[in-house]
Amino acid sequence: MNPVVRWFHQLGSPPYFDRFAARWAPWAYLLGLLAMGVGLYGALFAVPADYQQGDSFRILYIHVPSAWMSMAVFALMAFYAAIALVWRIKLCEILAMACAPSGAAFTLVTLATGSIWGKPMWGTWWDWDPRLTTELIVLLVYVGLMGLYAAIDDRRNAARAAGFLAIVGVALLPVIRWSVVWWNSLHQGQTISLFGKSHMDPSMLWPLVWMIAGTKLWFVGSLLGRARADNLRRETGKDWVTKLAGGTP
């Protein structure tokens, strides 16, 4: 068998995944924190202040990577959920559900940093701008998914139901986003927009790259840690878990 394919098959086995996650989660955390450290240093000290926004633009270096992650984690969650539903791979159910808390946290960070930036720049904490509204709805979907996962007693059923909703959510999020844009355009055009990356000077860009890499690595660590905990909880009572906990099977 092809070694890569074999490795994927091995990873599906709970004890093998436990060892894998225990080994790599600390490294992902460490590398993620290092990258974020470099990025934050660049964002706070190395990069010059913006000519229009002064120093308050620096919050972008947290805001943009979090916003990116809040969407990317959702897509990844739906991807795992689809695999779990089609091929009934238990590990993918666990991984899909382990995505949700981190994704919700990233979404919350995005909303909070956006509000803090919006108060001095837009003069308001909140505006029903399409992007803000979409992000808030994404947060609600994350919370709903976690609620659904927690509310059903049978773990496998719970993961499948919540994963199914994640897939429905991915199909509907573009519609929601687009509908809010339409709704807003009834009243007025979008007068202020967050500046896109393309408008950014290269001297301001490099800490953002570090932050984006850092948040991704940190997420991998968090995903492995959470999935490992859920995996152990589901396997409670099996010989290898008892051995791991220091008992005799």
Added chain:
Amino acid sequence: MMRQAAAALIARDLRLLWARRGDALQPALFALLTVVLFALGLGGDAKSLAPVASAVLWLAVLLAGLLALDSLFRGDAEDGSLEQWMLAPVPLWWLVLVRTLMHWATTALPVIVAVPLLGELLHLPRAQLPVLMASLLLGTPILSLFGAVVAALTVGMRRAGILVALLALPLYVPVLVFGAGAVAASAQGLDADGALLLLGAGLVISLVLAPPTTAAALRIAHN
């Protein structure tokens, strides 16, 4: 075969509805309560009520539907009919579609019939009423079809409570935006046709896609 099954299901649902005919008025009653509370909260004078009347009516109908959502499959899950649905020789999505439309006709339609009266309570400008009714008639079936997916996913739980609302609300956003948006557009003298046509398109798409999705959700939640 499929027509027979649908007829049997409709007859059964209507008989059950007649046996508890007091319950059938609950959604309309809830919408009335919402409207009364909104009107009192806003001060009650026509000047402050008229601009928001259409949005409040949309919300009242939406919330009344949300309240009724939990009963969509719960009775069948509890008495075992749902297992028979899954074993039946007709496809599950067909039964789901018939049930969802029946549920819409018995919970949402009475509220919509009451909307002209509720509109008077809120000093809704008469000119807005036709667009409001059209948007409600096109929009509320979409709410029922989307809501059926959520109701199916939570059918295994003893009490779903706030979870149903939390899960359904993101799905309801586009419908509310276009439904209330159509009335708002016509109030500003703009053409409401665009939003109404989009609602109609959404209704057609969800009529096709929502029942199989709900059927899949039922199989997951109630294996």
